[in-house]
């Protein structure tokens with residue numbers, strides 16, 4: 486729909502389009518006094534701008550009520566720190582294997598932590614989100630069984646455990662950090678598939694390890 | 707402990723950050739944190755990260771409209787915060803500084819994917835297949851659909867003006883472009899949105915559902 490042509494700007498020394506360009510800032514309340522007063526004056530005589538103003542208010546309302554939150558992995562800070570320290574400087578590292586291949590992977594990382602915490606995913610609450618995201622959650626709900634391989638463990642360390650102690654403990658089981666630690670100091674660790682049970686026992690026996698268990702559903706602690 | 711991990715997960719249902727008037731926003735120690743980050747203070751960095759993660763999630767998603775990019779772009783943004791903290795001049799609100807980095811990294815990620823336009827091929831002044839838009843409108847949130855028809859730059863500008871409530875001078879800083887470019891970019895984005903979302907033309911109240 487094209488707009489009716491503007492016939493009401495003759496009394497303005499400022500062209501209509503320039504006023505129209507100010508409307509978003511009028512609506513968001515950031516115009517300075519002089520611009521605001523000039524626009525008020527223009528609005529009195531310009532039907533088009535008045536109509537656009539109403540649309541602007543609806544648009545701002547839509548932006549401010551839109552739920553654009555995203556579900557991102559909880560290990561974000563640790564991932565940045567890993568890069569800061571240069572410890573993730575060997576791409577393609579484990580981060581990459583899990584990190585960026587698809588939406589499903591991003592969602593699965595969240596799901597892993599959720600499963601760990603015993604949180605039921607409110608898939609019903611996800612309805613109404615952007616199609617892509619919704620789709621991923623349906624996928625997730627259908628194949629939880631394949632979310633993590635049998636060679637992946639969750640390992641929680643005492644909060645006081647040093648990075649060196651953690652690395653040392655993981656080295657004894659040939660563990661690769663897949664992600665973590667999350668806020669609870671839980672790492673997701675991949676170990677050689679044939680040594681999962683031994684790895685769990687070895688880790689559990691170490692001081693500083695709060696728990697160690699296979700991550701795969703059904704094998705949870 | 708397990709319950710607090712659960713709490714993290716559930717936080718994504720929390721209401722979005724309240725939009726704030728930039729001029730009224732208290733910096734709340736942000737620049738002190740940034741100074742400490744500049745000296746290599748990791749705990750300060752973690753506080754800053756946690757303070758701004760959700761804020762960035764929304765912005766990055768609104769610009770890229772690609773969930774699968776959000777994690778990685780935030781990672782890039784925060785790495786840049788760490789690297790730039792020591793040589794950043796305190797010229798604006800910390801949040802504005804951060805949005806500038808986030809805008810740059812979001813657009814960079816989109817360019818790497820070869821995406822510089824809206825889904826219908828529209829650029830700053832594009833016009834597209836409106837019947838397609840009409841069909842989509844029946845199935846999805848109006849704003850989400852409409853935003854797909856804008857370029858990433860246009861979406862960034864719209865988010866900055868309507869959600870973040872920034873003045874055009876601040877948007878120009880965030881987007882690193884002249885003020886007039888900000889105004890015309892938003893003008894064309896509004897024009898485009900009115901084409902795909904006619905209720906915005908203001909001729910009638912439209913359905914508010």
Ligand SMILES: [Zn+2]
Pocket residue numbers: 491494501502504505527531532533534535
């Ligand atoms: Zn006018």
